[in-house]
Amino acid sequence: MQHAKAQPRIWTRGLCAGVAALALTAFPAVAHADANGGRGGAEAGDGQVVNPGFDVDGTGTATPAGWSTTGTAGASFTEATGYGYDGDAYQLTHWSSSAYDVDTWQRVTGLDDGAYTLGAWVKSGGGDTADYIELQSGRQSNRTAVPVISDGSWIHIVTSVHVTNHEATIHLVSNSAAGDWTNYGLVTLTPGYASLPIRGGDVSTLVRSEQLGGTYYNADGQQENALDILGSAGMNYVRLRVWVNPEDGMNDEQQLLEGAREAKAHHMKLFLDFHYSDTWTDPGHQATPAAWANDSLSQLETDIYGYSAKVVGDLVRQGTPPDMVQTGNEVNGGFLWPTGLDYGSSTAWTTFGALLKSAIAGVKSADPHAKIALHIANAASWGGVEWFFDNAVAQGIPFDVIALSYYSYWHGYLDELQSTLDQTAERYGKPIILAETAYPFTLDSGDPTASLSFSTASELETGYAATPAGQAAMFRDTLSIVQAVPNGLGLGAFYWEPTWTVVQGNGWDPTDPSSGDGWENQAMFDYSDKALPVIDDYAPR
Numbered sequence: 001m002q003h004a005k006a007q008p009r010i011w012t013r014g015l016c017a018g019v020a021a022l023a024l025t026a027f028p029a030v031a032h033a034d035a036n037g038g039r040g041g042a043e044a045g046d047g048q049v050v051n052p053g054f055d056v057d058g059t060g061t062a063t064p065a066g067w068s069t070t071g072t073a074g075a076s077f078t079e080a081t082g083y084g085y086d087g088d089a090y091q092l093t094h095w096s097s098s099a100y101d102v103d104t105w106q107r108v109t110g111l112d113d114g115a116y117t118l119g120a121w122v123k124s125g126g127g128d129t130a131d132y133i134e135l136q137s138g139r140q141s142n143r144t145a146v147p148v149i150s151d152g153s154w155i156h157i158v159t160s161v162h163v164t165n166h167e168a169t170i171h172l173v174s175n176s177a178a179g180d181w182t183n184y185g186l187v188t189l190t191p192g193y194a195s196l197p198i199r200g201g202d203v204s205t206l207v208r209s210e211q212l213g214g215t216y217y218n219a220d221g222q223q224e225n226a227l228d229i230l231g232s233a234g235m236n237y238v239r240l241r242v243w244v245n246p247e248d249g250m251n252d253e254q255q256l257l258e259g260a261r262e263a264k265a266h267h268m269k270l271f272l273d274f275h276y277s278d279t280w281t282d283p284g285h286q287a288t289p290a291a292w293a294n295d296s297l298s299q300l301e302t303d304i305y306g307y308s309a310k311v312v313g314d315l316v317r318q319g320t321p322p323d324m325v326q327t328g329n330e331v332n333g334g335f336l337w338p339t340g341l342d343y344g345s346s347t348a349w350t351t352f353g354a355l356l357k358s359a360i361a362g363v364k365s366a367d368p369h370a371k372i373a374l375h376i377a378n379a380a381s382w383g384g385v386e387w388f389f390d391n392a393v394a395q396g397i398p399f400d401v402i403a404l405s406y407y408s409y410w411h412g413y414l415d416e417l418q419s420t421l422d423q424t425a426e427r428y429g430k431p432i433i434l435a436e437t438a439y440p441f442t443l444d445s446g447d448p449t450a451s452l453s454f455s456t457a458s459e460l461e462t463g464y465a466a467t468p469a470g471q472a473a474m475f476r477d478t479l480s481i482v483q484a485v486p487n488g489l490g491l492g493a494f495y496w497e498p499t500w501t502v503v504q505g506n507g508w509d510p511t512d513p514s515s516g517d518g519w520e521n522q523a524m525f526d527y528s529d530k531a532l533p534v535i536d537d538y539a540p541r
Helices: 206-211 226-233 253-265 297-317 348-366 382-394 414-428 468-483 533-538
Strands: 068-071 076-080 090-095 100-109 114-124 130-137 140-145 155-163 167-176 181-191 198-202 237-242 269-274 324-327 371-376 401-405 432-437 490-496
Touching: 090 100, 090 167, 114 130, 114 167, 130 155, 140 155, 140 468, 155 167, 155 414, 155 468, 167 181, 198 432, 206 226, 206 253, 226 533, 237 253, 237 490, 253 269, 253 297, 269 297, 297 348, 324 348, 348 371, 348 382, 371 382, 371 432, 382 401, 382 414, 401 414, 414 432, 414 468, 432 468, 468 490, 468 533
Parallel strands: 198 237, 198 490, 237 269, 269 324, 324 371, 371 401, 401 432, 432 490
Antiparallel strands: 068 100, 076 090, 090 181, 100 167, 114 155, 114 181, 130 140, 130 167
């Protein structure tokens, strides 16, 4: 987590007059064509999508060649565009001056049975009751919502099914209010399944919450264990941080070990987050632990090796080995300051690289099977990602996973996130995770003892209100961006602190037991401690 905010941005483009940029809500049932021939319609018999870019017929065609349209007459049509996907001259548009419900669809036959992924380049002004792409085969179907892209940029989304009977039906569906719009560019259907194997949450404060009497309720209002609630929704991976010697014991190794036992008891994998400090670390804070403060570089290498080996070894010995380990938290500027990365020195990366290698070697000495992640902030900044990982590669630092933080209100639009993730995958060819992401369900505080970490309405993402529905839509659409990373390199994401609700004594400041957390408006539980709709985003894809 980082604390430096970007400047708010202004949405400058709308396709049609009267576009209302509102939060997306859950999908309703929308009638559309049956994959087994319920309404007849267009078919491709060679396993190929017909007219995938909607450029065969020119402007104004209500039913593009190769496609069928069901629903509101006139709400689906082709139009010319000077800024289509990859320079295409035409696009499919869903729009009407009155409320509409439309499905533009195509049945593709002649497919080999097996996994297939539907991809589509899309953009939308938001406000729809339902706006999604769907791939259907027999009784199987999966959907992905069309994200709201505030600056009018194209974005790529995917969804997958296992095809049977050699055919599948593509649906492009909008159930929308008057003036809402969605554009579609190139549509593809390719072999393979795009999934999200990691659907995680950082619950580092959960043990303390439980110790202090924190309670959690499912969507039906029944009290349950928080990990039972999240696990039932589909969460499968827990992230836990550890500090070296915190003043009040918060996030120390003992708390880590207890959290790891609870995670493994719920059959969840463990992502260990080393901060290598006695307190919070992020791009602006990387304080060396007090016990190591006067040590030389060679001594720090020994310190970080031994500490990493001990913590991981203790996890292994208690039967809760970490599945993945990040050696440092948001280390854009290094760690163990001022030794870890001195920008004024020509040897800065050599020094930081030596410390990272020692940390990784310590982890591997205790658990050779643990995957190593390097974690930095701002997943919407390709320049920052490229600079950091080019240097890491040049130093020969061994790592398995690229881990990035993404908070839209600090880092950028979803299309900027997608651009960075896609370029990262292409350049480094390594799996990618979002180690942190979150969004508010309200801008009101639930705890007067601490200011909210984020409460600025002007920095909310356009189209994603600070409401339970807006929170759910942002997390869902962020996961969709990760799912669409090429070559299956998008592993998934961790929601940051879904269980950090208001519990007296479970605050952010290890030096002040009376401090509040300031994160309660971004938790996955409301101010009555009841699960919010966002937990449904954990459902497997």
